[in-house]
Amino acid sequence: MATATKKKKSTVKKNLVIVESPAKAKTIEKYLGRNYKVLASVGHIRDLKKSSMSVDIENNYEPQYINIRGKGPLINDLKKEAKKEEKKNEECKME
Numbered sequence: 001m002a003t004a005t006k007k008k009k010s011t012v013k014k015n016l017v018i019v020e021s022p023a024k025a026k027t028i029e030k031y032l033g034r035n036y037k038v039l040a041s042v043g044h045i046r047d048l049k050k051s052s053m054s055v056d057i058e059n060n061y062e063p064q065y066i067n068i069r070g071k072g073p074l075i076n077d078l079k080k081e082a083k084k085e086e087k088k089n090e091e092c093k094m095e
Helices: 022-032 072-084
Strands: 015-019 036-040 046-048 065-067 087-090
Touching (some): 022 036
């Protein structure tokens, strides 16, 4: 009688890193190892409002962002992944 071995799904939470490029995500994930999950946003997902100054000068110069049209489903997917994972890191590129 053969017994089947079941693989247990790992419940260890990983560090989440979000980058813009899918190619960059694959490369970075190779370097970081299995304790990290790297996802791609496929470009910018938020932008400053164009209709106003986009900075609240009375609230410590807090920027006011809007989601880029068409990126809603991607933002929801990234939020779901962020809830699953323990730490969140976002690779920033200063432009």
